[in-house]
Amino acid sequence: MLEYLIIGKIVKTHGIRGEVKVYPTTKDINRYDHLKWLYLEKTEQFTRYDVENVRYHKNMVILKLKGVDTREEAEKLVGGLLKVDRDHAIDLEEDEYFIGDIIDLEVYNVNGVCMGKVTDVISTGSNDVYVVNGPDGEVLIPAIKQYVKQIDIKKGMMVVEI
Structure with missing residues (x-):
């Protein structure tokens, strides 16, 4: 961190x-x-x-x-x-993260395949969107539980289902 x-x-x-x-x-x-x-x-x-x-x-x-x-x-x-x-820093609620901690996380799909790294976080008003850049180009992932299954800041990784 x-x-x-x-x-x-x-x-x-x-x-x-x-x-x-x-x-x-x-x-x-x-x-x-x-x-x-x-x-x-x-x-x-x-x-x-x-x-x-x-x-x-x-x-x-x-x-x-x-x-x-x-x-x-x-x-x-x-x-x-x-x-x-x-x-x-301000106190965070459960399942809230600092943007600086999200940037550079390795992103994996639920099958364990690396999709790339988070390079930016876009605030849309209703929810944030993670910008992931990897070998297949740029992917936008809504920062909601439906898609983001796990975030582990200490391990530097995120698991998503898209």
């Missing part, structure tokens, strides 16, 4: 006072309301930032990070991944 969980990606700056626009990779966008600090990973640098302010615009998060006060400073952060350590 990952030590840190990706909660978003900075996609662009917002305004002239150092705010950044974040594409959230968490199911509950309001989890940002409770963030006091986070880590930013960009070009192999890992930096902790205190969160000054959080607001929302459509399906995006607008963040003001302490010490980032100009558009030019914010531009240097674009493309960076926002992370929290697992100890400060």
